[in-house]
Amino acid sequence: MKIELRKPEFVMKLDRLGSFHQSKLSFLRSFIREFKDWDFQTHELKLDNSGFGHGVYVVQKGNKQYSLVCFSNHLDENERSDRVIATKWDASFVLYDGIPSSADIQRLKENVPLQEQGRVTEKELCLSRANKSVRVFEHVVDQLSQGQQPDTSLLYNVGYLYRTTAVYGSGKFGLADRIKIQDREELKGPFRLEMMLVFLARQFTFDVVNHVAYHRSPTTSVKLSDDIARNLGIGNSTGLGMAPFIVNHPALLNQWIMAKEKALRAIRLLESVNEIEKNNFQSYLSTIQDNIKYWKTDSDYQIQKNGQLTNDLKDFQKYFNTKKIEKYFWNEVYEWVEKNTHAECCEFIVSLMMEVYPDIVEPLSYEMSINEENYFDIDTTRNIQDICNLIEKQYTWLLEIDFEQKDNIYNFWYYSKNKQEPRLSDRFSEEGADLELPLAIARDIHHLYKGLKKMDPKKDISFYLSKNQQYRHVLRRVFICEQLPYSEIQDNTISKTLIPVDMLRLKLSFFGATRFDPRSDRWVRITMYQGAPLMKEISLSNDNWSYKKIA
Amino acid sequence: MHSLYEIETTVKRSAKSQGLSWGISEEIGKSIRILEQSGLQGLESFKNIVDFGFDNLTKLTDINQKTTTHLCPIHFGIFFQDQSHLKEMHQTFKFESLKEPLISIPFFIKAAKKNLIYFHIHSSEINISITPGEMTSINQNQIPTSINNFSIKVTQQRQQQYSNETWEDLYQLSLETFVEETEEKKLSGAGAGLSDND
Numbered sequence: 001m002k003i004e005l006r007k008p009e010f011v012m013k014l015d016r017l018g019s020f021h022q023s024k025l026s027f028l029r030s031f032i033r034e035f036k037d038w039d040f041q042t043h044e045l046k047l048d049n050s051g052f053g054h055g056v057y058v059v060q061k062g063n064k065q066y067s068l069v070c071f072s073n074h075l076d077e078n079e080r081s082d083r084v085i086a087t088k089w090d091a092s093f094v095l096y097d098g099i100p101s102s103a104d105i106q107r108l109k110e111n112v113p114l115q116e117q118g119r120v121t122e123k124e125l126c127l128s129r130a131n132k133s134v135r136v137f138e139h140v141v142d143q144l145s146q147g148q149q150p151d152t153s154l155l156y157n158v159g160y161l162y163r164t165t166a167v168y169g170s171g172k173f174g175l176a177d178r179i180k181i182q183d184r185e186e187l188k189g190p191f192r193l194e195m196m197l198v199f200l201a202r203q204f205t206f207d208v209v210n211h212v213a214y215h216r217s218p219t220t221s222v223k224l225s226d227d228i229a230r231n232l233g234i235g236n237s238t239g240l241g242m243a244p245f246i247v248n249h250p251a252l253l254n255q256w257i258m259a260k261e262k263a264l265r266a267i268r269l270l271e272s273v274n275e276i277e278k279n280n281f282q283s284y285l286s287t288i289q290d291n292i293k294y295w296k297t298d299s300d301y302q303i304q305k306n307g308q309l310t311n312d313l314k315d316f317q318k319y320f321n322t323k324k325i326e327k328y329f330w331n332e333v334y335e336w337v338e339k340n341t342h343a344e345c346c347e348f349i350v351s352l353m354m355e356v357y358p359d360i361v362e363p364l365s366y367e368m369s370i371n372e373e374n375y376f377d378i379d380t381t382r383n384i385q386d387i388c389n390l391i392e393k394q395y396t397w398l399l400e401i402d403f404e405q406k407d408n409i410y411n412f413w414y415y416s417k418n419k420q421e422p423r424l425s426d427r428f429s430e431e432g433a434d435l436e437l438p439l440a441i442a443r444d445i446h447h448l449y450k451g452l453k454k455m456d457p458k459k460d461i462s463f464y465l466s467k468n469q470q471y472r473h474v475l476r477r478v479f480i481c482e483q484l485p486y487s488e489i490q491d492n493t494i495s496k497t498l499i500p501v502d503m504l505r506l507k508l509s510f511f512g513a514t515r516f517d518p519r520s521d522r523w524v525r526i527t528m529y530q531g532a533p534l535m536k537e538i539s540l541s542n543d544n545w546s547y548k549k550i551a
Numbered sequence: 552m553h554s555l556y557e558i559e560t561t562v563k564r565s566a567k568s569q570g571l572s573w574g575i576s577e578e579i580g581k582s583i584r585i586l587e588q589s590g591l592q593g594l595e596s597f598k599n600i601v602d603f604g605f606d607n608l609t610k611l612t613d614i615n616q617k618t619t620t621h622l623c624p625i626h627f628g629i630f631f632q633d634q635s636h637l638k639e640m641h642q643t644f645k646f647e648s649l650k651e652p653l654i655s656i657p658f659f660i661k662a663a664k665k666n667l668i669y670f671h672i673h674s675s676e677i678n679i680s681i682t683p684g685e686m687t688s689i690n691q692n693q694i695p696t697s698i699n700n701f702s703i704k705v706t707q708q709r710q711q712q713y714s715n716e717t718w719e720d721l722y723q724l725s726l727e728t729f730v731e732e733t734e735e736k737k738l739s740g741a742g743a744g745l746s747d748n749d
Contacts, residue, residue, distance in 0.1 A: 122554065122709075170556055171554035171557060172554070172556065172557070173557075174552070174553060174554055174557070175554060176554070177554050177556055178556075179555065179588075373581075376577075376581065377632075377661060377665070378633070380632075380633045380634070380636060381636045414729070414730040415728065415729040416729060416730060417726060417729040417730060417732060418731075418732050419732070420729065423730070423732070425730075431730070432730030432731075435727075435728050435729065435730050438573040460636075462633045462634050462636070462637065465633045466613065466630065466633070466634065467612065469571075469572045469575050469629075470572050471572075472572060472573070472574020472575060472577075472578075473572070473573040473574035473577055474574075475574070476574070
């Protein structure tokens with residue numbers, strides 16, 4: 001039996017990438033697997049009666065230590081603005097390398113709540129902030145202070161107490177550069193520190209509600225039950241800032257997708273499958289079908305996708321009920337799903353199949369990082385014909401696009417001056433297209449190709465570069481794509497029909513986000529760590545927590 | 552002090568703001584990052600060529616070009632990085648003047664390693680060899696046969712090699728690649744709402 005990896009021209013379309021779901025490869029799950037034998041402790045919690053102050057959580061193993069320093073500040077309602085104009089937040093977080101001294105905490109207190117306007121140092125590793133979900137926070141505190149547990153239907157419809165709006169790492173705002181920590185064994189997987197920050201921040205949200213409820217009524221209050229807390233994650237509100245990342249990091253993107261594709265192929269190649277494995281799959285499927293009812297969204301786009309998923313899963317269930325175990329069972333299942341369901345369901349089933357085979361999937365999570373510097377340089381010894389051939393082979397999809405057509409160049413990406421975050425606008429009615437970011441990959445490779453076709457094909461690409469440097473930034477991508485086939489999104493990222501939220505969904509699914517709730521075509525709310533073990537029980541985690549019933 | 556990430560992105564954006572292509576800007580960002588990481592004053596050198604003006608610098612695009620005064624170290628370095636695999640490049644060339652030669656060095660180092668070649672740069676002011684080995688050689692005669700009463704400081708702390716004024720000037724230039732947001736753009740460009748009170 002020969003089964004190839006799924007082809008990049010199939011996988012790398014945005015409508016499929018925007019249908020990816022969390023899986024065993026997701027970073028927050030691999031973080032828990034990696035750190036489950038570390039010691040997690042609340043080191044310090046200095047909050048006033050209203051819950052304002054700071055807390056420190058320490059994660060350690062041997063002489064290795066990381067600390068999350070959390071600050072909780074008073075925020076007027078009119079200051080609780082979403083990320084576009086926000087300059088203040090209910091809570092802010094910084095992950096510290098080691099255990100901070102009181103002088104460090106004082107320094108961080110003066111800077112971390114300011115976020116982009118503050119400065120941190122190379123002792124700090126990640127930075128983030130969060131706002132309360134006001135209706136949930138107040139309800140929980142109110143109920144706990146009266147000695148009652150909160151209304152879980154309200155809680156689970158939202159899914160969290162606080163919602164982060166950004167998690168920064170890798171040298172931003174003075175944070176430690178990636179190079180400082182990249183060789184640490186425990187940080188080999190992608191985004192380990194960011195996932196640590198979010199996991200510990202979730203614990204802080206529980207500690208704050210318990211603390212405030214207690215001080216509101218010390219004699220009657222109770223603590224939030226572990227069962228309820230476990231089913232609360234931490235929210236995240238994400239805009240376009242995340243989208244350029246996956247375009248700007250083609251080698252990394254390849255590693256993420258390649259790990260998933262290798263896992264799928266390995267499972268499809270399993271010749272024999274037993275009843276236990278089939279039943280495990282069915283058990284995960286049944287649980288998650290129950291949990292889908294908590295995926296709330298007002299987005300027509302996502303409502304349609306969730307509806308398709310629900311309907312497709314019903315059809316799939318009928319098929320699966322009658323499907324007998326035979327040779328290459330999973331390959332047949334996959335082929336049925338690919339043929340008979342939409343991308344949303346197909347990728348959902350792929351994630352579920354991965355659940356059944358931890359021995360196949362989990363080792364692949366260590367292949368999801370890469371040294372991108374190794375792919376930066378252009379091999380100028382190759383001749384122009386070679387490059388044209390590569391473009392024709394790897395970028396066939398873009399050669400037929402007419403970039404004279406307005407709709408095909410409708411959008412431009414730029415950095416906003418006030419927030420220094422990526423944005424997307426209509427080039428024909430908004431100013432600023434002259435400052436366009438180099439994210440129009442399809443258009444620029446198209447132009448590179450046209451330019452190369454006018455030159456002597458036998459000449460080295462160095463000859464072209466001596467005369468033309470305009471498309472150097474995409475020329476290097478052609479070489480990356482030759483070595484790393486899943487490095488390029490195969491869609492026009494400036495077309496009028498682009499749905500940017502698909503780009504966000506791709507990245508967030510690898511983070512391990514659930515409950516995608518797009519608030520527009522370029523802004524999405526999600527939940528992380530819902531159902532995950534609490535800090536005190538992380539050592540008991542068996543990695544099945546994503547597939548536990550929420551209620 | 553700024554992180555290497557901040558140095559790379561600020562240099563990249565300020566190079567773009569001065570009219571260089573994105574591809575070249577990416578190269579210079581990485582080059583200055585390497586210099587700063589090596590404890591060399593890359594950022595100050597870059598600021599000097601920005602102050603001198605890219606319009607006043609000569610791009611090397613042809614090894615036989617007539618004008619070679621005030622050569623731009625970025626294009627000079629990238630030219631050799633791109634072209635020095637060619638056999639016809641393996642000879643001695645003479646140029647009139649090169650601004651801020653430090654900036655070209657990371658490009659020569661890459662070219663030397665990639666093509667297993669040696670660069671010997673010689674003038675009355677400088678005498679340096681760049682080799683495909685791990686060490687860039689300095690004049691052997693500059694190394695004494697013994698040293699006395701010496702110390703070695705081992706630290707993880709990188710030293711800032713540039714003035715705060717230089718950073719601020721380049722940072723302001725980097726902002727010129729950003730687009731001023733109108734109220735309308737805040738909504739349409741980012742797509743987010745304005746209230747988080749739910």
